[in-house]
Amino acid sequence: MKKYLVYLDDGKSVYKIAVPAKNEAMARKYVEGNGEIIAVKDITADYQISLEKIATALNEAHFAETEIDLIIRCLAINDIAR
Numbered sequence: 001m002k003k004y005l006v007y008l009d010d011g012k013s014v015y016k017i018a019v020p021a022k023n024e025a026m027a028r029k030y031v032e033g034n035g036e037i038i039a040v041k042d043i044t045a046d047y048q049i050s051l052e053k054i055a056t057a058l059n060e061a062h063f064a065e066t067e068i069d070l071i072i073r074c075l076a077i078n079d080i081a082r
Contacts, residue, residue, distance in 0.1 A: 001020050001021070001022060001078045001079045001080050002020070002021060002022065002023065002027075002042060002044045003018065003019070003020055003042070003043050003044045003046075003047050003080070004018070004019045004020075004021055004024060004027035004040055004041065004042055004043060005017070005018055005019075005040070005041045005043045006018075006019055006027055006028070006030075006031050006037060006039075006040050007037070007038040007039040007040070007041075008031050008034055008035045008036070008037055008038065009035050009036045009038055010034060010035035010036075011035065011036075014038065015035075017031055018043070018047075019031065020078070020080050024040050024042070027040055028040060048082065049075070049080060049081035049082070050081065050082070051072050051075060051076060051081045051082060054071070054072060054075065054081060055068055055072055058071060058072075
């Protein structure tokens with residue numbers, strides 16, 4: 001899974017939307033229908049997400065152990081965080 005930043009113009013404002021997707025086409029499809037896509041940038045290398053930090057934050061927010069395990073494993077399986 002890669003990470004993309006999609007720049008989207010809805011006619012009133014321009015937005016930057018962070019999207020996890022397998023490829024650029026899937027990132028584009030995710031925002032489809034919400035305005036004109038101006039640009040798509042692959043930010044995978046720029047945003048390394050730590051599973052350890054996520055687990056710590058979820059624990060501090062009083063998530064249950066099972067909830068933390070499910071979230072962490074989902075992120076790891078989809079290669080969004082390491």
